[in-house]
Amino acid sequence: MARFTRLSSEDRRAQLMDVALAGLAKGGIQEFTVDRICAAAGVSRGLILHHFGSMAGLLAAVYARLYRDTTPDLTALRPETRIAALIEGSFAPKVFNRETLNAWVALWGQIANTPALRDEHRRQYQSYLAQVTEAIGALATARGRRVDAAAVARSLICLIDGLCLQHCLDPEAMPAEAAKEACRAFLAPHLD
Amino acid sequence: MARFTRLSSEDRRAQLMDVALAGLAKGGIQEFTVDRICAAAGVSRGLILHHFGSMAGLLAAVYARLYRDTTPDLTALRPETRIAALIEGSFAPKVFNRETLNAWVALWGQIANTPALRDEHRRQYQSYLAQVTEAIGALATARGRRVDAAAVARSLICLIDGLCLQHCLDPEAMPAEAAKEACRAFLAPHLD
DNA sequence: ACCCTTGTTGAATGACCGTACAGTAAAGGC
DNA sequence: GCCTTTACTGTACGGTCATTCAACAAGGGT
Structure with missing residues (x-):
């Protein structure tokens, strides 16, 4: 059995943005951390940087979304x-x-x-x-x-x-x- | 020579609020930390807790100010x-x-x-x-x-x-x- | 069936976070 | 000049932070 699911870059980005947005809605900027977002999305800590370059990159993407x-x-x-x-x-x-x-x-x-x-x-x-x-x-x-x-x-x-x-x-x-x-x-x- | 100046509770509170406010104005909530505020005010790290109980207490006081x-x-x-x-x-x-x-x-x-x-x-x-x-x-x-x-x-x-x-x-x-x-x-x- | 691309993992790093607390000393009252 | 009060110091602590990076593996192409 596969240890993880491999999504397209586009799909994973969308998922992470949604999870990050839900965190912001629930608990404000305090919830916007690598640990919390990755835990909520069920992925490992390295993924945000891979897809967005930095937390600031994710923040900008979330804003656009x-x-x-x-x-x-x-x-x-x-x-x-x-x-x-x-x-x-x-x-x-x-x-x-x-x-x-x-x-x-x-x-x-x-x-x-x-x-x-x-x-x-x-x-x-x-x-x-x-x-x-x-x-x-x-x-x-x-x-x-x-x-x-x-x-x-x-x-x-x-x-x-x-x-x-x-x-x-x-x-x-x-x-x-x-x-x-x-x-x-x-x-x-x-x-x- | 005195190693530090002893202010009235009221004066010190006012100073810390002013310094914290200046930090918020300059760099947003990222500047609102014990280390930065105390360093800018020229006092030791323990003083905020002494006068405001917590960082949340200082935040509320700053808002009122x-x-x-x-x-x-x-x-x-x-x-x-x-x-x-x-x-x-x-x-x-x-x-x-x-x-x-x-x-x-x-x-x-x-x-x-x-x-x-x-x-x-x-x-x-x-x-x-x-x-x-x-x-x-x-x-x-x-x-x-x-x-x-x-x-x-x-x-x-x-x-x-x-x-x-x-x-x-x-x-x-x-x-x-x-x-x-x-x-x-x-x-x-x-x-x- | 193999390979190659690349999405994904997870530990390591070094810095910073707020709070607790035991000790120090300044300054007003006597 | 002493004494009491309390403003103040500064270290210690347990967490959490974003970022780095080398290794791993999933899945499409051939």
Whole structure:
């Protein structure tokens, strides 16, 4: 009988990212260690370095994965419905829960001091901002309004992040419906 | 000659909190260790435990100190000017800079997994929210508007936090003036 | 059936972690 | 000037940390 299973590089990377992400969600950055992640994944300690080069490399990969998993993809939708979908998606139970947000906040806390992670953040954020900016511009055009789409998009993203942070630190103080309403209230004077 | 200087418990606590905060600002939570803090403060390794009981105790104390140092005190001002002062104070250079915000974000990342810090957060946030809620209610009354002051205050605080996070992760993308403008734009439909 | 690529193991390394604690000495009260 | 209090020192301890690396073996190609 085989002593271990040999996976493709791609599959093993995905597994390790998932396990690491689950650890971050459950216990924050304290859970992000070689020992804990490898034990949880059922693999030996040497594997993370083999696939990611360093813990910082894994951290950056996990960040990209979290972005991909929790940021709604707006490109497939009709321009007029994209903003509504963004708000619904940002505060859906899959994303707007204590554990998932705990992973987000833990990663934010590392960005400023982990170059590989900061680079990944810049990349992801730029693409995210571009999507939201375009969606706001399209909606404004459809409604015959003139807005500074880039500025409104930046502010909306900040508001969403702040609402997520708040929910993570004290869930009862910021339920999903209140968060959605706050976003709509922010956008109304620009778009209605 | 004296081998060391003997300070009052209060003074030494203040010094250690300041040094720890400076470390958080400079290098995030990685800098928050017994060795680094004591070396930077020029004291021996045993002192933190003596004054704070544990590193978690110091962390909670540092959080309270950061709140006190960066949250503007509104009670001394006339009710109509409190919100303007809140916005000015929140994005003043003393607060709205990469290093100070780095300390904030690092601490946020620990709240969910450090009971002593979470308790301190609840206490501080509750008081902060109460101040902002009252300020918004007073301003609305002065302008003859009816608003859900508690909801607007919660959202405003989230927006401020999100703007701070954004500035910390990528300062050029969110200058102070843009942040202030975002807050005013959020409040206008409720208060103007 | 063999070989070769490469995913995988696991021990070794050296540094750092927070906490405990027994002893030292500074400074205020008398 | 002594005495009491307690701020302070500094070593010791048991863990845990990320990283290195030489050896192993799984499984596809031939």
